[in-house]
Amino acid sequence: MVDFILLIVLFTCVITDIKSRKIFNIVTLPAIIIGFTYSINLNGFEGFLYSGKGFLVGFSLLLIPFLMGGIGAGDVKLLAAVGALKGTQFVFYNFFYAAVIGGVIALVIMLRRGELKSFFIRVFYSFLFIKASEGSLNLEKTDLAPTIPYGVPIAIGALCTYLLGRII
Secondary structure (H helix, E strand, O other): OHHHHHHHHHHHHHHHHHHHOOOOHHHHHHHHHHHHHHHHHHHOHHHHHHHHHHHHHHHHHHHHHHHOOOOOHHHHHHHHHHHHHHOHHHHHHHHHHHHHHHHHHHHHHHHHHOOHHHHHHHHHHHHHOOOOOOOOOOOOHHHHOOOOOOHHHHHHHHHHHHHHOOOO
């Protein structure tokens, strides 16, 4: 049952993220509640801990990128929902696969646009001047990397976690 719910949530989020670049609370919050409710009904307090740990790990893994402005709140809540539904180990592997897949997608986009060399030059100069008294080069968010609907790598990462498991 949890796998079916996760599949519906991920499919819905991929569609909305591609179409409107948003992952809606109306999808993620019920998924979180269902994850907790299912685990508690199945295993009591142990189930609560299972979903709670998964939720916190999923939430925490994307919190820093969110606070830095590199990812949206919907992506954070989606990974937290994955954790509430599937637990700590699943969400950690999902995060790893999603990070690799997201990086590959961004790399392909930069290659197709011919922006790869200029991207690395800007990042290099940003790190060079980061400790200067005037700060870094104040790169715009759009200068750092192409934006992608990150719900897609999260969904593909979940699929990879199902298919490949712990092959990292």
